Amino acid sequence: MTILTDLQDRTRTWHRGSYRCAQVFAVITALCVLAMLIDQRTLEGAPIWAKPFKFAVSGSLYFFTWSWLVTLLPKFRRTASVLTNVLVVIFSAEYVLVVFQAARVRASHFNNATPLDNTIFQTMGGMIAVLWMVNLVLTVAVMFVKVPDRATGWAARIGAVLGMIGISLATLMSSPTPDQQALLDATGQSAMIGAHTVGLSDGGPGLPILGWSTVGGDLRIPHFLGLHGLQALPLLALALGVLAARYPRLRDDVVRLRLVLIAGVGYAGLLALLTWQALRGQSIVAPDGQTLAAFALLIAGIAFSGLIAIRRPAKDRELEASVR
Template sequence: MTTTVDPPTTTLPTARMRTWHRPSLWFAAAMGVATVLTVAAMLIDHRTLLGSPVWAKLFKFAVSAGLYYFTWSWLVSLLNGRLRKIASVATTVSVVLFAGEYVAMAFQAARARPSHFANTSPFDATLFRIMGMMVAGLWLATLVGTVLLMFTQIEDRAVYWAVRTGAVVALIGAGLGVLMTGATPEQVATIKATGRSDLIGAHSVGVADGGPGLPLLGWSTTGGDLRIAHFVGLHALQALPLLAFGLAVLATRLPRLRESAVRVRLVWTGSAGYAGLVGLILWQAERGEPLIHPSSTTLAAAGLLVGVIAVATAASVLAPARKVLR
């Protein structure tokens, strides 16, 4: 087969921003404003909830959602014709549903009540169920957009594959949120003993929510935390395309990377490594193990993952270039 050598795409996607999906772009900007407002709220309002400032979750969601919808605004622009129209509708639905969830979260924060897992009163439980339905609808809308991205036409094949794999890993990462919604063994015991529990579901594994956590992030430092794999998986949507763009930039200095096949293989390797990282972090959390205090078993698994990816990276660069899979 003939070697494919194409000029790598070094122009960032912002060059064609006027073609981006407007609702998600404006919503990303709104989340930027929300980020500033929630920081101000934390400085003014010193109330806490489950060990964290009442506005901390709104801050974290604003930062994450801003990045997420900024990226989707670009991704929709990669499609053409009818596919783009369908993706635009699906992404707009996603924006509306997330906005609804965010408003509900802000309402509960103002009341110093948990927005997720709340079962303190019939109203709180009903609101959480409504939020759950919004999240389910949001995930389905994202599924539609992800499937449509399989039909993108991008000249740079490394970016093409990074977009596809990033969207799939992000969809899986978003779906990991469902693991937090089941009652913990302690909550089940409380329900059996008293007939009710103020919370049903938890972020933490092996310890109660609200214990010691990492600064700002709040991730548990004494037990497992399911939010970490959820967060890392979700942001494959940014990480893997950035890998492809980074390779394109490096290709201006490293002749070997100017071969499309080499960059594609590196993107595949990076995607596999990223998915492996999400799985490793999830496995660690499910075993009730804090992220910053890994066991020897976790360290061994991490070392194996790093070793495999290092070998795959070397093979990707050194193997003879072949025609890229189209």
């Protein structure tokens, strides 16, 4: 059996619509890379195809994960399947608008410069609101997942909640900046309403491809981290299951469960830390003493908790009883 055949067998029962959508966005990701190599135009200092590239990567990961999560639901599976199809339609429509604006070398988000730009962004805002509501319903449904491996089940639940938080953090970017508000108060108009950079205007120096600001706070960072908690926690549970073949201590499902819960708390702590850092107008590459101290305490807490979780006797089943 080839690797491709094995993968097809494993995914045969996954939600078809979102799985195919994930595959399409994987192909689009490659096309965006090609477009960035051919088309050298930029917008606010970034390649015009960088945003479609990032959205395609996120879309592929997002729908690949949901295509799997839907199959874990003992209840509401038919409803969840319909709602996941709604996510596919909404995200795909929004992506078309992102690509349309990129081709015009126009900002797709926060753009109020012309009636067409404003209409596009308002339309995208409505789509995002519907996507948020559907994602919330699906997140609630994921709380009822049933899988033999409890570490995987709790990884799915925590990951879905983190993903919901990540999507919600995007609302922090929608309010006018102080400069934009001053312009609105003075003239009643502003070409841009909302921003992802805190303390500076959008479009300054940033990390390659990602574009995250290297001179100010950037709210896209916690948004990205939270959104992809949906993949990070289940991948950790998968890795622990694979490592169990080599490390006997991990064969105890309670130990794996403890580690997943600790990782979930640590991930949430990192998400809060990065949000706090961004809101203070501080670049991800230039943390101050407070940020470094908080990060050190977080890492120390996770490491200490992880060691305790691994070293605790297998006969101690208190955690097992508490999460059943």
